[in-house]
Amino acid sequence: MLQRLKMFFRKLFALEGGEFLCDRCKYNHPSTCTVRERPNVRVCADYKAK
Numbered sequence: 001m002l003q004r005l006k007m008f009f010r011k012l013f014a015l016e017g018g019e020f021l022c023d024r025c026k027y028n029h030p031s032t033c034t035v036r037e038r039p040n041v042r043v044c045a046d047y048k049a050k
């Protein structure tokens with residue numbers, strides 16, 4: 001349990017640290033994503049892993 005919590009916070013801080021969700025998103029292209037903030041989004045309901 002504690003290990004899972006550590007992993008959760010590690011991932012959370014990694015995202016906060018500069019990595020954008022769009023970099024790992026299947027829709028990261030102007031023809032497939034119309035979100036204006038792309039490609040610099042960190043939280044997105046439409047995110048889909050590549």
Ligand code: SF4
Binds near residue numbers: 028033
């Ligand atoms: S769907 Fe969301 S995460 Fe994916 S590219 Fe568009 S803005 Fe970025």
